Each structure stands twice: as C-alpha cells, then as structure tokens.
Amino acid sequence: MENLIAGAEMLARWDVVLALFVGSIGGVIIGAIPGVGPAVAIAILLPATFSFDPIVGLTMLLGIYGSSMYGGAIPAILINTPGTAVNALTSYDGYPMTQRGEAHRAVSLAYSASFWGGIFGILCLILLSPVLALVAPMFGSREIFLAALLGIILVILAHRGQIFAAGLLAMFGIFLQTVGLDAVTYTQRYTFGYSFLSSGINLIVVVLGLFALSQAFFLLTAPDSSPDAKPVSGKMNAGIKELMKHKRVATVAASLGVILGMIPGTGEFTAQFMSYTYAQKSSKAPEEFGKGSPEGLIASEAANNAVPAAAMIPLLALGIPGEALTAMMLSVFYVHNVIPGPQLFQNNIDLVYGLYFALILLNVIVFVFLLFSTNLMTKIIRIPTRFLGVMILILSFVGVYSLRNSLTDCMISAGFGVLGLILKRLNLPIVPIILGMVLGGIMEVKLRAAMPRLKTPFDMIDRPIAFILFAMICLILLLHLRTLIKEWRAHQPEEDHDIHDTQTR
Amino acid sequence: MSRVKTLQSLFKRYRRPGDIVFAWVLLIVAVFLLSQLFEQTAYKSGGKLFSQPRFWPAVSLSLMALFAAFHLLGSALSERIEGRWAEVWLWVSTLEYAVWFIVYAAIVPYAGYLLSTVVFSVLLALRSGYRSRMALSAAALSALGIVLIFKTLLQVKLPAGQVYEYLPDGIRQIMLTYF
Numbered sequence: 014m015e016n017l018i019a020g021a022e023m024l025a026r027w028d029v030v031l032a033l034f035v036g037s038i039g040g041v042i043i044g045a046i047p048g049v050g051p052a053v054a055i056a057i058l059l060p061a062t063f064s065f066d067p068i069v070g071l072t073m074l075l076g077i078y079g080s081s082m083y084g085g086a087i088p089a090i091l092i093n094t095p096g097t098a099v100n101a102l103t104s105y106d107g108y109p110m111t112q113r114g115e116a117h118r119a120v121s122l123a124y125s126a127s128f129w130g131g132i133f134g135i136l137c138l139i140l141l142s143p144v145l146a147l148v149a150p151m152f153g154s155r156e157i158f159l160a161a162l163l164g165i166i167l168v169i170l171a172h173r174g175q176i177f178a179a180g181l182l183a184m185f186g187i188f189l190q191t192v193g194l195d196a197v198t199y200t201q202r203y204t205f206g207y208s209f210l211s212s213g214i215n216l217i218v219v220v221l222g223l224f225a226l227s228q229a230f231f232l233l234t235a236p237d238s239s240p241d242a243k244p245v246s247g248k249m250n251a252g253i254k255e256l257m258k259h260k261r262v263a264t265v266a267a268s269l270g271v272i273l274g275m276i277p278g279t280g281e282f283t284a285q286f287m288s289y290t291y292a293q294k295s296s297k298a299p300e301e302f303g304k305g306s307p308e309g310l311i312a313s314e315a316a317n318n319a320v321p322a323a324a325m326i327p328l329l330a331l332g333i334p335g336e337a338l339t340a341m342m343l344s345v346f347y348v349h350n351v352i353p354g355p356q357l358f359q360n361n362i363d364l365v366y367g368l369y370f371a372l373i374l375l376n377v378i379v380f381v382f383l384l385f386s387t388n389l390m391t392k393i394i395r396i397p398t399r400f401l402g403v404m405i406l407i408l409s410f411v412g413v414y415s416l417r418n419s420l421t422d423c424m425i426s427a428g429f430g431v432l433g434l435i436l437k438r439l440n441l442p443i444v445p446i447i448l449g450m451v452l453g454g455i456m457e458v459k460l461r462a463a464m465p466r467l468k469t470p471f472d473m474i475d476r477p478i479a480f481i482l483f484a485m486i487c488l489i490l491l492l493h494l495r496t497l498i499k500e501w502r503a504h505q506p507e508e509d510h511d512i513h514d515t516q517t518r
Numbered sequence: 519m520s521r522v523k524t525l526q527s528l529f530k531r532y533r534r535p536g537d538i539v540f541a542w543v544l545l546i547v548a549v550f551l552l553s554q555l556f557e558q559t560a561y562k563s564g565g566k567l568f569s570q571p572r573f574w575p576a577v578s579l580s581l582m583a584l585f586a587a588f589h590l591l592g593s594a595l596s597e598r599i600e601g602r603w604a605e606v607w608l609w610v611s612t613l614e615y616a617v618w619f620i621v622y623a624a625i626v627p628y629a630g631y632l633l634s635t636v637v638f639s640v641l642l643a644l645r646s647g648y649r650s651r652m653a654l655s656a657a658a659l660s661a662l663g664i665v666l667i668f669k670t671l672l673q674v675k676l677p678a679g680q681v682y683e684y685l686p687d688g689i690r691q692i693m694l695t696y697f
Contacts, residue, residue: 061668061674185582187578188578200562202559204558233646234612438536464568
C-alpha cells in the first residue's frame with residue numbers, strides 16, 4: 014500500500030503531468046498521421062528525454078507508445094490507411110463502415126474498444142505485479158540468457174515467409190553490438206583500427222537511422238500525396254453503449270493482447286489477428302466480418318491496445334524487451350542507471366507503480382481528448398507526405414547530434430537510414446536488427462556471468478525456470494518444423510500483400 | 519487481397535524487385551566480415567569458449583552468412599520480378615538525402631542551429647517540389663518551432679554557432695544560449 018501511494022506521489026509533479034499530456038496527446042497525433050509511427054517519434058525524442066528525470070522521460074515515451082494506436086485507428090477507418098502497422102485489421106471493418114456512412118459509429122467504437130483494451134491490460138499488469146515480484150528474483154543469469162535467446166528465436170520465426178532474411182538481420186544486429194572494445198577482456202573487436210569504432214556502435218544512432226531517417230528518405234523519394242479524410246459528425250460516446258453489447262469479444266481480445274504482449278517477438282500484430290479470428294468464429298454473423306462488422310473492429314482495437322501494458326512485463330521484470338519500442342525504452346532506464354530486472358521490483362517498486370498509474374491516466378486523457386477532437390485529427394492527417402519527410406529529417410538531427418555532438422554519429426545514422434529504406438522498399442523487417450542488438454548484448458553478458466557456475470552443459474537447465482524456458486525453445490522449434498511440413502503438404506496458393514509492411518511503422 | 523486469411527498467410531512476407539541484389543550484397547558483407555574474424559578479434563588462452571571475445575562475433579557472423587546464403591538461394595530460385603535495376607537506382611538516389619543530412623549536421627556548429635535549420639528546411643522543401651509561398655513559409659515556421667522546442671525550451675545539447683561570436687554583446691549571449 015505504501016508503495017502504491019509512493020507511486021502515485023511520483024506522478025503528482027507538474028513536469029510529470031506535463032510529460033503525460035504531451036506524450037499522450039502527441040502520441041495520438043503521431044499515430045494518426047500515416048507515415049509517422051510511434052517508433053519514429055520515440056527514436057527522435059529519446060536523446061531529449063535523457064536529461065529528464067527517469068519518471069518524466071519514461072512517462073512521455075510511454076504516453077506515445079500507449080496512445081499512438083488510438084490515433085492510428087482514425088486513418089484506418091476513414092481513409093483505409095492504417096496510421097500504425099498494428100491498426101491494419103481495424104481498416105478491414107472500419108473502412109466498410111465509413112463507406113456505409115457509419116464513420117462516426119466506427120470511430121467511437123474503436124475509441125471505446127481501445128480504452129477497454131488499454132485499461133484491461135493495465136489491470137492485469139497491476140494484478141500480476143505481486144506474482145512478478147515473486148517470480149522475477151528466480152531469474153538468474155542463465156534464465157535471462159535463455160529468455161533472451163527465446164526472444165531472438167521468436168522474432169525470427171514470427172516473420173514467416175522471410176525467416177532467412179529475419180534471421181540474417183537479427184544476426185547482423187547481434188554482430189553490431191559486439192563491435193568495439195570488449196568490456197571484459199579489453200580487446201578490440203571489428204574496429205579495423207578506427208578509433209570511433211572503439212566505443213562501439215550506439216544503439217540510439219542505429220535506431221534513429223533505421224526508423225526515423227529511413228522514413229524521411231522513404232517519404233522524400235516517394236511521390237507526394239495528401240490523405241483526404243472527411244470530417245465526422247455525431248456523438249462520440251455512442252460507442253461505449255455499443256461496446257457493452259460486445260463485452261465478451263472485447264474482454265477475450267484484450268486477454269489475448271495481454272498474453273501475446275508478454276511474449277517477446279510476437280506483440281500487437283499476432284494478438285490482433287488471433288482475437289479477430291476468435292471474434293469471427295464465435296460471432297452470430299461471421300459473414301459480416303470484413304464488410305463492416307462492429308465485432309471485428311472491437312476485437313482488433315481491444316487487442317492491440319492491451320499490448321503496451323503487457324509488453325512492460327518482460328521489460329520491467331526481466332529487462333528483456335519484446336519489440337522495438339520497449340527496446341528503445343530500455344535505453345532510457347540504462348541512461349538513468351535504473352536497471353530493469355528482478356531488482357527493480359525490490360528496489361524501485363514505487364517507480365513501477367508510478368508507471369502503472371501513468372498508463373491508466375494516459376488512457377483516460379487520450380479517450381477524453383479524442384471524444385472532442387476527432388475532426389481536428391482529420392485535418393492533421395492531411396499533411397503532405399514529402400513535407401513530413403523534411404520535418405522528420407530535421408527532427409532526426411536533434412536526436413542523433415544531441416547524443417554526443419558527433420558528426421560521425423550523423424554519418425553512421427545516415428548509413429543506417431539508407432539500409433532502413435532498402436529494407437522498407439523490400440518489405441523486409443527492421444525490428445530483428447534492433448532486437449538483435451539489445452538481446453545480443455544481454456545474451457553475451459548473461460552467458461558470461463553464468464559460466465563460472467556451470468560444470469557441464471546440463472547445469473544450464475538444471476533449475477526449474479531455466480528448464481521450462483529450454484523446453485519452450487525446443488517446443489517452438491518443433492512446432493515451427495511441424496507447420497512447415499504441413500504447409501509443404503497442403504500447397505496453399507500464395508497471395509501477395511503489404512499488410513506486414515514496415516512502412517507504416 | 520482476400521478479406522479472410524489464415525495465420526500463416528498473414529505472416530508471410532513477399533519478395534519485391536531488387537531482392538536478389540540485396541541478398542548478394544549481404545552475403546558478401548557477411549563472408550567478408552567472417553574472413554576478418556581472426557584478425558579483428560582476440561582469443562584469450564585459458565578462458566572458456568563461451569567467454570571468449572571472439573565467441574559472439576563468430577556465432578553471429580557464421581549464422582548471418584548461413585541465413586544470407588539461404589536467402590540468396592530463395593531469391594535465385596524464385597521467379598524474377600521486373601524492375602530490379604530501377605529499384606536499385608532508387609536506393610542509390612536516396613544517398614542524395616543522406617548527403618543533405620550530413621551537410622546540415624556539418625554546418626550547424628558554424629552557422630548556428632536556428633539559421634541552418636530554417637535555411638535547410640526551406641531548401642529541402644524546394645528540393646521536394648514545393649513552390650507555393652504557403653508551403654515554404656510553413657517549412658520555415660515549422661523549423662523555427664522545432665528550434666524553439668528543442669533548443670530554447672528543452673535546452674537539448676547542441677553546439678552554439680560560431681557565427682554568433684560576431685553579434686553585438688547584448689544579443690550574443692542570448693543567441694549562444696537559446697538558439
């Protein structure tokens with residue numbers, strides 16, 4: 014109870030409240046503009062937040078992360094272009110509703126479902142906290158190593174059809190984090206005699222290049238366009254009443270969001286898809302799905318909004334990020350010397366509760382904000398794409414240069430920007446590189462730390478949690494193999510799609 | 519695109535033109551880096567294998583080369599998609615904007631953040647094809663807004679421009695600190 018109050022106290026400061034407002038409302042706007050995702054915004058703001066208190070910086074970034082999906086639903090519904098990649102399925106039912114003249118119903122339903130999902134996710138996080146505080150200390154070096162390894166495997170396997178490319182990029186990420194002076198043996202690794210490589214390749218420089226600069230290059234080289242969304246009229250709170258008729262779908266979708274959000278490498282997209290499938294199978298009108306079914310809309314929005322809170326679980330409890338956005342947030346913790354992991358729940362539990370409250374507040378702020386300002390959003394999303402490209406380029410400079418005032422960093426970042434553009438154009442994923450860098454670093458440190466206590470390789474898995482993780486790794490690999498064989502036999506007809514596109518991130 | 523999908527089909531990614539060029543380049547990079555393993559990393563005698571500084575570069579680069587080889591094989595065995603070299607040319611033409619970015623970064627310590635940002639924003643807007651007075655003033659004003667938020671308000675660490683040294687005493691300090 015004391016910790017709860019201490020957590021609430023952390024938020025009762027003007028700078029934290031301001032960060033919460035800026036983050037959550039900024040996140041909605043960023044999410045609503047197709048072409049700027051939360052990843053771009055968080056990457057740009059990351060270095061600026063280093064000078065803030067940890068709670069201020071984290072609240073702002075969390076605000077962007079948690080609220081961008083609310084905003085992303087607006088263009089998904091109104092112009093059939095998801096604002097963020099995870100709103101893809103929202104456009105399946107949202108846009109047909111707009112075509113039927115029910116844009117207002119679709120938008121208000123999406124907000125209500127998002128709110129339901131968001132709050133459900135946080136409540137689960139709060140309820141799970143005592144369990145986490147109990148389980149987290151059981152994670153020693155070898156368990157964290159195995160969990161990170163599991164994360165890498167899941168990230169690679171999640172990119173079906175491009176597993177070799179995802180594996181190649183994840184390995185490239187792991188390699189990148191080894192460049193520089195080895196902190197334990199003080200030997201140079203892949204520096205080729207260049208002094209600027211001795212300090213290693215900075216994660217934030219890479220993140221800014223791959224997410225922000227590449228997006229700027231992408232928008233600047235593509236033809237200019239200006240999305241045209243029509244204003245919406247009607248009462249926005251109508252969605253709440255309609256949501257109450259579909260409580261079951263919303264709750265199951267949010268639960269799937271929580272479960273899949275906790276597993277590294279899977280996240281919003283899988284959660285959204287599985288809940289959509291569930292909603293369709295259990296619906297009385299499955300034929301309506303894809304043609305403007307409110308249940309489909311609810312399933313996809315409730316699921317994706319439950320993920321941010323759940324994604325904080327492996328990040329806070331084990332220090333393992335499950336996707337790119339939490340990987341970026343990890344660096345904010347590190348900069349402030351707050352190391353997420355089992356100790357966080359013992360030493361900084363007030364910070365953890367503070368973050369929970371911030372998450373609840375941001376959902377309320379965003380929901381209230383959207384009830385009154387949807388039409389403002391329809392104007393904002395009309396910004397021409399090349400103009401956005403210019404702005405992202407200028408903003409990226411602040412991010413890269415403020416880190417350590419280095420022109421070399423700008424050059425490295427520009428190089429990764431070009432790489433990111435190529436990946437986007439090829440419809441290849443960027444996330445494996447970032448997770449490779451972060452999880453690769455964790456694996457190296459933890460494996461080294463575990464070594465002195467290991468006599469035989471079997472000692473690696475002689476503790477219950479380590480064994481469970483190892484069994485999960487084996488099971489996932491076996492299941493993947495089984496699916497491959499089944500697919501081989503079934504010979505499914507192939508069809509092309511852009512749905513997994515990193516362009517919308 | 520059909521409306522109803524299986525989980526498998528939704529998670530698949532599909533090839534785009536230029537895939538094979540990218541596959542070749544990455545395989546060459548991976549093999550080159552792997553060939554440098556013994557020169558660029560050390561082996562501490564007496565230490566355990568998993569604790570060696572060479573261990574992780576060796577594992578990651580070997581697997582990278584292996585995945586790259588399979589990716590290339592997949593590309594080579596697939597049907598050719600038209601527009602390969604046009605796509606590669608687009609990648610190369612992106613370097614222009616990378617140079618814009620680096621030049622901007624190089625100029626800031628001399629011309630100051632405010633001046634270089636406004637000028638760069640307007641020039642880049644012109645380069646992107648905007649000619650109307652409204653678009654160009656929007657570019658300049660947005661640039662000014664960015665400077666005010668990041669440098670004036672948030673005091674982000676950016677160097678003060680050398681050009682400010684030539685300003686009169688009263689203004690100089692303000693410009694050095696806030697712009």
